[in-house]
Amino acid sequence: MILARLILGLLSIAPMTGYDIKKHLDTTISHFWAADKAQVYRTLAGLVDSGHATVQVMPQEKAPARQLHHITPSGRALLREWLTSEPERLPEREPFLARLFFASELDRGGVAELLENRRADAEKLLAELEGMRAEQPEPKGDRGLFLRLATLENGITHARADLDWVERTMRELP
Amino acid sequence: MILARLILGLLSIAPMTGYDIKKHLDTTISHFWAADKAQVYRTLAGLVDSGHATVQVMPQEKAPARQLHHITPSGRALLREWLTSEPERLPEREPFLARLFFASELDRGGVAELLENRRADAEKLLAELEGMRAEQPEPKGDRGLFLRLATLENGITHARADLDWVERTMRELP
DNA sequence: ATCCGCATGTAAGTGGTTACATGATTCG
DNA sequence: CGAATCATGTAACCACTTACATGCGGAT
Numbered sequence: 010m011i012l013a014r015l016i017l018g019l020l021s022i023a024p025m026t027g028y029d030i031k032k033h034l035d036t037t038i039s040h041f042w043a044a045d046k047a048q049v050y051r052t053l054a055g056l057v058d059s060g061h062a063t064v065q066v067m068p069q070e071k072a073p074a075r076q077l078h079h080i081t082p083s084g085r086a087l088l089r090e091w092l093t094s095e096p097e098r099l100p101e102r103e104p105f106l107a108r109l110f111f112a113s114e115l116d117r118g119g120v121a122e123l124l125e126n127r128r129a130d131a132e133k134l135l136a137e138l139e140g141m142r143a144e145q146p147e148p149k150g151d152r153g154l155f156l157r158l159a160t161l162e163n164g165i166t167h168a169r170a171d172l173d174w175v176e177r178t179m180r181e182l183p
Numbered sequence: 184m185i186l187a188r189l190i191l192g193l194l195s196i197a198p199m200t201g202y203d204i205k206k207h208l209d210t211t212i213s214h215f216w217a218a219d220k221a222q223v224y225r226t227l228a229g230l231v232d233s234g235h236a237t238v239q240v241m242p243q244e245k246a247p248a249r250q251l252h253h254i255t256p257s258g259r260a261l262l263r264e265w266l267t268s269e270p271e272r273l274p275e276r277e278p279f280l281a282r283l284f285f286a287s288e289l290d291r292g293g294v295a296e297l298l299e300n301r302r303a304d305a306e307k308l309l310a311e312l313e314g315m316r317a318e319q320p321e322p323k324g325d326r327g328l329f330l331r332l333a334t335l336e337n338g339i340t341h342a343r344a345d346l347d348w349v350e351r352t353m354r355e356l357p
Numbered sequence: 358a359t360c361c362g363c364a365t366g367t368a369a370g371t372g373g374t375t376a377c378a379t380g381a382t383t384c385g
Numbered sequence: 386c387g388a389a390t391c392a393t394g395t396a397a398c399c400a401c402t403t404a405c406a407t408g409c410g411g412a413t
Contacts (some may be wrong), residue, residue, distance in 0.1 A: 010400085011278050018285035028364055042281050043274030048401060050366060072409065073364045092289055096300060097278045100217030100373095104185050104271045106334040107216050111192035113327035115266055120330070126270065150357045153287035156294070159352045160280040163345070170344035171337070178333045183324045184372085202392055222373060224394060245381060247393045274401095361412080367405080374399075383390080 011097070012044050012052050013061075017088040020062060020080040027053050027076065037157065040138060040164040053078055061087055120182065128175045135168040185271070186218050186226050187235075191262040194236060194254040201227050201250065211331065214312060214338040227252055235261055294356065302349045309342040 019025060019033055027050045034044050056062040061084030067075040105127055112120045141161060148155035193204055201224045208218050230236040235258030241249040279301055286294045315335060322329035
């Protein structure tokens with residue numbers, strides 16, 4: 010459902026193939042949504058079936074024909090409707106916290122190791138996100154760009170918070 | 184998979200019924216993992232099938248018999264193995280950020296509303312988590328309790344970070 | 358030679374959600 | 386009198402993942 014909206018959002022910017030969409034998902038969108046290609050192709054087919062997108066076949070000599078997808082007016086209407094509808098909250102799912110919750114089955118060293126590994130991961134993630142942001146231009150009043158950057162800032166804020174938390178927890182571990 | 188481990192974790196503390204497990208999931212565990220009862224019962228049956236748990240039927244007069252589940256040695260071994268195995272990272276999925284990314288389809292007022300709704304939600308979540316923590320005792324050197332509280336602290340840290348971020352974003356929105 | 362990028366998809370399986378189904382007891 | 390709590394589960398569905406399958410061209 011949300012993937013369908015995300016794809017409509019991308020198609021609202023420009024017509025694209027499944028392959029193009031997958032590339033966007035893996036780069037600019039990766040810090041807040043993941044989807045694999047099987048699902049992208051399936052969802053895209055669904056959007057065509059329901060009339061929210063149309064396909065234009067572009068033959069190529071050296072590769073399979075590009076299936077260029079265009080958003081339709083009903084697709085654009087659906088996108089706007091989604092943006093103003095009740096926000097959906099996904100259930101929380103944090104495998105690391107699940108482990109930590111039961112980590113007293115391990116000895117103190119085992120717990121410390123679990124935390125140290127998490128600290129290293131958090132540091133790496135933060136560096137990655139900061140690297141991405143460094144590549145982006147300043148928004149300078151462009152609201153679209155500002156909002157796209159804001160999603161990245163959100164990721165950075167959370168990554169930093171997680172790192173702070175893990176360092177604090179390591180210091181205080183009894 | 185992770186739910187199976189979580190259930191083993193609970194059974195390692197005390198024998199429980201599916202109903203008991205569901206109650207724990209909805210309270211102490213709710214801030215980092217969600218599961219509905221259909222899935223709990225199915226997973227529990229799977230643990231029995233694979234020999235990681237056994238069932239003891241406790242008949243009652245006024246309600247259906249309690250199916251009390253006990254962890255087996257192989258179940259406990261599996262739990263420990265999980266705690267020390269490579270951490271799993273779930274794919275990111277943040278529907279709100281997905282919306283924000285494409286929110287320039289709306290006018291400035293629409294974007295401001297989206298952010299304000301998020302701010303209110305974040306504030307509510309933070310208050311809920313802080314309420315939960317207020318009910319908990321001080322760990323005083325009890326590592327198990329300290330770790331369970333740490334997972335809650337993690338939620339609070341992130342909720343606070345999100346609130347800061349949304350307030351900053353609202354102030355800077357062009 | 359081998360891997361990466363381009364470009365399409367299908368098949369089978371797992372994990373998770375929603376709705377259905379039952380029935381006694383207790384509290385407001 | 387109605388809602389919540391205790392206590393069990395099944396059936397159907399949906400979303401998502403993993404593995405399979407193909408094939409050319411360009412770079413290392």
